[in-house]
Amino acid sequence: MIFSDxxxxxxxxxKNKKARVFLTVLGVALSVMAMVSIISIxxxxxEAIQLALNAxxxxxxxxxxxxxxxxxxxxxxxxxLKSRLPSTNYKxxxxxxxxxxxxxxxxxxxxxxxxxxxxxTNEIRYVWPILYVAEEGVLPQGDLNPDEVIxxxxxxxxxxxHAGDMxxxxxxxxxxxxxxxxxxxxxxxxxxxxxxxxxNLVGVDVDSxxxxxxxxxxxxxxxxxxxxxxxxxxxxxxxPKFALELQSEIQDNIYGGKVRAVAFAAYxxxxxxxxxxFNSLLLSLIIISVVIAGVGVMNTMLTSVRExxxxxxxxxxxxxxxxxxxxxxxxxxxIIAVLGMILGTILxxxxxxxxxxxxxxxxxxxxxxxxxxxxxxxxxxxxxxxxNLIVLFATLAFSYIPARRASKVEPIxxxxxx
Amino acid sequence: MIKEVxxxxxxxxxxxxxxxxxxxxxxxxxxxxxxxxxxxxxPSGSGKTTMLNLIGALDKPTKxxxxxxxxxxxxxxxxxxxxxxxxxxGFIFQAFYLVxxxxxxxNVMIPMMLLGKPPSYRKQRAMELLKVVGLEKRAYHxxxxxxxxxxxxxxxxxxxxxxxxxxxxxxxxxxxxxKTGAMIVDLLEKINKEKxxxxxxxxxxxxxxxxxxxxxxxxxxxIIADEVKAI
Numbered sequence: 341m342i343f344s345d346x347x348x349x350x351x352x353x354x355k356n357k358k359a360r361v362f363l364t365v366l367g368v369a370l371s372v373m374a375m376v377s378i379i380s381i382x383x384x385x386x387e388a389i390q391l392a393l394n395a396x397x398x399x400x401x402x403x404x405x406x407x408x409x410x411x412x413x414x415x416x417x418x419x420x421l422k423s424r425l426p427s428t429n430y431k432x433x434x435x436x437x438x439x440x441x442x443x444x445x446x447x448x449x450x451x452x453x454x455x456x457x458x459x460x461t462n463e464i465r466y467v468w469p470i471l472y473v474a475e476e477g478v479l480p481q482g483d484l485n486p487d488e489v490i491x492x493x494x495x496x497x498x499x500x501x502h503a504g505d506m507x508x509x510x511x512x513x514x515x516x517x518x519x520x521x522x523x524x525x526x527x528x529x530x531x532x533x534x535x536x537x538x539x540n541l542v543g544v545d546v547d548s549x550x551x552x553x554x555x556x557x558x559x560x561x562x563x564x565x566x567x568x569x570x571x572x573x574x575x576x577x578x579x580p581k582f583a584l585e586l587q588s589e590i591q592d593n594i595y596g597g598k599v600r601a602v603a604f605a606a607y608x609x610x611x612x613x614x615x616x617x618f619n620s621l622l623l624s625l626i627i628i629s630v631v632i633a634g635v636g637v638m639n640t641m642l643t644s645v646r647e648x649x650x651x652x653x654x655x656x657x658x659x660x661x662x663x664x665x666x667x668x669x670x671x672x673x674x675i676i677a678v679l680g681m682i683l684g685t686i687l688x689x690x691x692x693x694x695x696x697x698x699x700x701x702x703x704x705x706x707x708x709x710x711x712x713x714x715x716x717x718x719x720x721x722x723x724x725x726x727x728n729l730i731v732l733f734a735t736l737a738f739s740y741i742p743a744r745r746a747s748k749v750e751p752i753x754x755x756x757x758x
Numbered sequence: 759m760i761k762e763v764x765x766x767x768x769x770x771x772x773x774x775x776x777x778x779x780x781x782x783x784x785x786x787x788x789x790x791x792x793x794x795x796x797x798x799x800x801p802s803g804s805g806k807t808t809m810l811n812l813i814g815a816l817d818k819p820t821k822x823x824x825x826x827x828x829x830x831x832x833x834x835x836x837x838x839x840x841x842x843x844x845x846x847x848g849f850i851f852q853a854f855y856l857v858x859x860x861x862x863x864x865n866v867m868i869p870m871m872l873l874g875k876p877p878s879y880r881k882q883r884a885m886e887l888l889k890v891v892g893l894e895k896r897a898y899h900x901x902x903x904x905x906x907x908x909x910x911x912x913x914x915x916x917x918x919x920x921x922x923x924x925x926x927x928x929x930x931x932x933x934x935x936x937k938t939g940a941m942i943v944d945l946l947e948k949i950n951k952e953k954x955x956x957x958x959x960x961x962x963x964x965x966x967x968x969x970x971x972x973x974x975x976x977x978x979x980x981i982i983a984d985e986v987k988a989i
Contacts, residue, residue, distance in 0.1 A: 345871050356859035654855040657816055658869050658916070659844020661837050752816045755851065 341664050350672040357644075364640045365679045368735060371633035372684020375727050377691045378622045380717035388715035389615050398467050399580040399605040400431075402587055403542055404573040404595075411598045412516070414568040421575060424594050429582045434463035435554065435570040438543070439511060439561040443550060445499045446506040446527055454495060455543075456509065456550040458557020461490070467576050471539060471546060477503025477532035484553040489528045493536040494547040505530050509550065511560045524560050528552065542572060580605040630731055633680070634738035637673055641742035645669070645749075652746055653754020666747035673739030674732070681728050692717045762828065763924050763956045764790040764813050769822035771808050771979075782808040783819070784979040790958065792923070795950045797959045797967040800976035806960045807928055809976070813958065814847055814926045815839045827923065844872055848917030848955075852929035854909040856901040862888060862912045863897040869919040887915035891945060907938035914945060918955075925949070927959045931966055943969045 354361045404421070406413050413435075421433050437458040444451035462483045465472040472479060475493060484490070489509075491501060501507055510525045539546045552560075562569045575590075577583045583603035590601040645652070652665055696716050771783040782805045790796055798806045811817040812824050815831055824831045826846060834842060843849075848869075856865045866884035875883075888894045891911035901909050910930060917925055927946065931939030943959075943966055950957045959970060967973050975983040 341872055342874050342876075345874075349871070352864070353859060650855060651857050654851075654857065655868065655872070656840070657814070657843060657849050657855075659840050659842075659847075659872050659920075661840045663837075664872070752811055755816075755855065 341660075341667075346664075346667055346671040347675070349668060350675055353672065354675060360640065360644075361676060361679075364637055364676050365683060367636035368633045368677055368680025368731065369684035369687055371629040372681050372728065372731055373687035373691060374629045375626045375731065376685055376688025376719070376724060377695065377717070378626050379723050379727060380688070380692045380719050381695065381715075382619050382622050383720050383723065384718040385715040386615055386619065387718060389611060398576065399603075399608050400578065400583055401467050401574055401576045402583045402590070402601055402603040402605075404575065404590060404599050404601050405542075405571070406599050411595070412566070413570050413573065413599070414566075415570060416568065417570075418573055420594065421573060421590065425575070425586065425590075429577055429586065431576045431578060432463050432466065433573060433575050434460055434467075436464070436542070436572050436574060437554065437557045437561065437569070438571040439557070441509050441511040441550070441560070443495065443499065443510075444508050445501050446508050448499070450499065451508075451510075452495065452498060452548075454548050454550065455545070456511070456552060456557065456560075457544055458552050458554045458560075460554050461551065464551075464574070467574055468541065471534065471537055471541070473535045474503075474532040475535045477530070479532045479534075484531075484551070486553045486556045487526075487528050488531045488553065490532045490534060490551040491530050492545070492547040492549045493534055495549065496530070496533045498548070501530055501533075503530055503533055507550075509552075509560070513561060513563050515563050516566065521563055526556070526560065528556075542574075580608075584609075626727065630734045633731065634734045637676060637735050638738040638742060641669065641673060641739050642745070645742045645746045648746070649749055649754045652749045653751040656749065656751035657755065662747040665749070666743050669743035669746045670736060670739060673735055673743065677732050677735035680735075681731060684731075685724065685728070689719070692719060761792040762789050763792050763794075763826065764788070764958070765823075765825040765828075766809075766812070767823045767825070769812065769819045769824060771805070771812065771817070772820045782979050783812070786822070786979070786981055788974065788981065788984075790956060792956055793950070793954045794972060795947065795957045795970045796972045796974060797961055797970040798974045798976060799961060799964065799967040801962055804976040805979040806962075806976050808979075810926050810928050810958065810960045813924075814849060815842050844869065845920060846923050848920070848922035848925040850910070850913050850917050850925065850927035850930045852932040854901070854906075854913045854933070856909055856912055856916075858901050861898050861900050862893060862904065862908075862915075865901070865912055866915045866919055869916060873920055883919065884915070887918055888912070890918070890949075891915045905938075906934050907941060910934060910938075910942055911945065914942070914949070918949065918953075921953075923956060925955050925957045927957070929961055930959060931961070931963065936965075939963075939966065 404413070415435060418433055418435050439456055440453060441456045442451050442453050460483050461480055479490060489507065496502070499507070506527050506529055508525060508527050510523060512520045513522045513524060514520050534546065537546050558567055577586070580603070584605050587601050587603045587606070591597065591599060655665065766786050766788040769783055769786040770781070773780045773782055786809065798809060800806045808817070812819055815826065818831070826842060831839065857868070863881070863884050866887055867880040870880040870883060885894060885897060888897050891914055893908060893911055893915070896904060896908060904912065930946070931942050934942060946957060946959065947969060949955055959966065961967050972984070972986045974981055
C-alpha cells in the first residue's frame with residue numbers, strides 16, 4: 341500500500357462515521373483543552389509568583405532577630421557579626437530599630453499610631469531596591485539627615501501629608517522591663533513618599549510606616565543607658581546560597597541558639613515548594629485527562645474493530661497484510677488525535693482568554709507579609725507542542741491494542757461471522 | 759503441457775469443536791489446470807467450503823500439501839500468503855462482502871490499492887472492470903443502493919482487479935434469485951473463456967454446477983466423483 345492510501349482510506353471511513361468520530365474527537369479535544377488551560381495557568385501563576393518573590397524577598401539577605409527576648413541585640417552585635425562572618429561572603433551588615441509611635445501632621449489634630457523604622461537608607465535601599473522608589477519627593481542617595489523622614493504611601497494619604505510637609509512623631513522611651521521613662525516629641529520633614537508596594541517586611545507594613553535616620557530613632561526610643569539597642573540586623577550576602585548556609589552558623593554557633601537567623605531565601609523556597617506542589621497537582625490533572633482521552637479513543641476503536649470484522653476479513657482475504665491492517669487503524673487514530681488536538685487547542689485558547697478576562701487568578705498568599713498576586717495565564721508554545729505530542733503519543737498507544745486486535749483477525753473466521 | 763494451477767496432495771482437514779474432532783476433508787487429491795472451469799458440488803457439510811479455503815490460502819490443511827502454481831503453501835509465511843492472495847487469487851463470496859461505506863468504484867479499487875498501484879491507474883481500471891460487469895453507471899453507488907445481483911457483479915469486478923490466475927467463488931449465486939444467479943454464472947463463464955482465468959465455483963446447486971465443464975462431487979470430505987464434460 342502507498343503511504344498516502346492509508347490516510348485516504350481512513351479519511352473515507354471517518355467521513356462515513358461523522359457522528360461517532362466527532363464524539364471521539366471531542367473527547368480528545370476536551371482533554372487537550374483542559375491541558376492547554378492548565379499549563380497556561382500553571383505557567384502564568386508560576387511566573388507571577390516568581391516575580392512577587394523577587395520583588396519582595398531579597399533572597400541574598402537574612403535577618404537576625406530576637407523573638408523571645410532572651411538577649412538584647414545592640415550595635416555590638418553588628419560588629420560581632422562583621423568580625424565572625426567571612427568578609428568575602430557578605431555585602432553589608434546593617435541594624436534596624438523598629439518602634440511604635442504616634443504620628444500626625446504638624447498643625448493637625450488627627451494622629452495615627454504606626455511603626456517607625458530607623459535604618460540607614462544607604463544600606464536598605466540595596467537590600468530592597470524595588471521598594472526604594474518615590475511617588476513624591478526625592479529619596480536620598482545616602483543616609484537620611486537626622487531631621488528627615490520618608491513616609492509610606494498609605495500613611496501619607498491618611499494624614500494628607502506631601503513631600504516637604506512637617507510631621508510630628510511622639511514616642512515613648514521604655515526601660516527593659518517595658519516601663520515608660522519619658523516621652524519624646526519631634527517634628528521632622530517629609531522628604532519623600534514611597535510608591536504603594538503592598539509589602540510587609542520584617543513585620544513592618546511598608547505602606548503605613550515611617551523610615552527615619554537610624555541615630556534619630558535611637559534617641560527617640562532607647563533609654564540613655566541602652567542607646568545601642570536595636571530590633572534586628574540585616575545581613576546581605578553575595579548570594580542566596582551563603583544566606584541559606586550561614587543561617588544556622590549565625591543562629592547556633594555565633595549566638596548559641598539565643599537569636600533567630602532567617603534567610604529570606606528560605607521563605608522564597610517555602611513559597612516555591614507550594615508552587616511546585618500546586619504544579620504537580622495540575623500535572624496529575626493533565627495526565628488524568630490524557631488517560632481519559634486515550635481510553636475514550638481505545639473504547640471507540642474497540643467497538644469499531646468489532647463492527648468492521650467482516651471488512652477486515654474481506655480485505656485480508658483480498659491480500660491485505662496484517663501489518664497493513666494495523667497501520668490502517670493506527671492512522672485512523674492518528675487522524676482522530678490530530679483533529680482533537682486542533683479543536684482542543686482552539687477551545688483551550690478560548691478558555692484561557694475567558695480565564696484571563698474573568699480575573700479568576702487573582703489571589704493573595706499570606707506569608708509573614710502579604711503577597712498580592714495577579715497572574716495571567718500564559719501560553720508557552722513550546723509546552724503546548726510538547727503536551728500535544730504527549731496526547732498524540734498516548735492516543736496512539738491506547739489505540740495500539742484495538743489496532744493489533746484488528747490486525748489479528750483471521751479472514752476465515754471473520755467471513756464465517758454472520 | 760498445461761500448467762497445474764491447483765494441486766491438493768493427500769489433504770486432510772480436521773476441525774476441533776471442543777472435545778469433538780470433525781473431519782472436514784479426508785485424503786483429498788486433486789489437480790486443476792490453467793483455464794479450467796470447475797465446480798465443486800456437494801450438500802452442506804460436505805467440506806466444499808473448507809476445500810475452497812485451503813485452495814485460497816485462507817486456511818492450512820491438517821495433513822497433506824496444497825500447491826498453487828507449483829508452490830507449496832506450507833513453505834509460505836503469513837505475509838507471503840497474503841501476497842499470494844493479492845496477486846494470484848480472486849475471491850467471490852456468497853454474501854458479496856463489499857465494504858459498505860465505500861462505493862462500487864472504491865470497492866473495486868481495494869485490491870489495486872493493496873498492490874500499491876497509483877490512484878489514476880486504479881480508477882481507470884476499476885471503471886473498465888465495472889464496464890465488463892455492466893455497472894459503469896452504478897460506479898458511485900454504495901452497496902446498500904445496489905441490488906444483490908449488482909453487488910455480486912461489483913464483487914466479481916473486484917476479484918478481477920489484479921488479474922488473478924485463479925478465481926474462487928463460494929456459492930456465488932446462493933443469495934440471488936435463479937434468474938440473477940444464471941446471469942452471474944454467464945458472466946463467470948464469459949470471463950473464464952475470454953481471459954482464460956482458472957475458475958472454481960463451490961455450489962450445492964446442480965443447475966449451477968452443470969454450467970461448468972468439470973464437476974467434482976464431494977461427500978463427507980471425500981471426492982466421490984470427478985466428471986469432465988466432453989466439449
